[in-house]
């Protein structure tokens with residue numbers, strides 16, 4: 001398999017075609033952005049850490065029966081994936097109140113959400129990824145009712161699998177975002193799972209070990225990601 005043309009440069013990853021029309025290479029860069037690209041900084045080792053993080057968790061999810069786009073870890077910063085027709089919707093599960101939920105409802109950060117909440121956001125940077133719901137997806141034709149139900153089912157399943165892994169590592173999976181796409185009409189998990197798109201708190205200290213360190217200017221972003229990776233048992237190549 002040979003990497004070919006650059007197809008798309010996103011905020012954190014670059015997407016390349018390959019000589020197989022069904023496969024793409026994702027390159028994880030060191031760029032970190034907030035507010036949909038309004039502030040961007042580079043962090044040494046971030047691309048490498050997130051690529052391994054994503055590969056580790058996607059493999060666990062695949063083993064648990066969640067179809068993912070992952071094919072092969074190619075290098076420190078690159079992974080080979082199936083080319084999906086991406087659904088422009090972000091699926092969020094929340095186990096505890098944080099972030100936009102706290103702002104929107106005026107509730108206390110950290111309260112347990114039982115059962116966990118499921119939110120949908122439209123992937124649209126210029127509109128700051130607005131919150132939407134099932135009826136919007138149907139009316140605007142972003143994804144069929146049936147596929148959206150499957151995305152919800154898979155996101156909750158991923159929550160069960162990953163919450164256990166983090167719990168065993170002394171961490172709380174507070175919330176996270178997943179993106180899905182279609183491969184030959186089958187819903188598959190695409191994009192990435194990493195501390196860029198999740199909230200992870202230390203169980204003892206409640207310290208934030210995710211991208212909120214950057215959003216809130218707390219410092220030590222990559223050190224926190226590496227600590228999480230170490231506790232979970234992720235090995236870097």
Ligand code: ADP
Nearest residue numbers: 010011012013015069081082083084086190191
């Ligand atoms: P953004 O587009 O939000 O700036 P990234 O920098 O992460 O995000 O760019 C990666 C892009 O690749 C995203 O737009 C994502 O939807 C897309 N993508 C991720 N996985 C796949 C895949 N398997 N097939 C096609 N596109 C994908």
Ligand code: TMP
Nearest residue numbers: 098099100121129175176177197198199
């Ligand atoms: P929120 O509190 O900003 O709504 O985010 C909830 C979780 O989803 C949090 O872990 C960050 C993640 N997320 C993204 O990574 N990208 C997004 O565009 C959105 C809306 C959420």
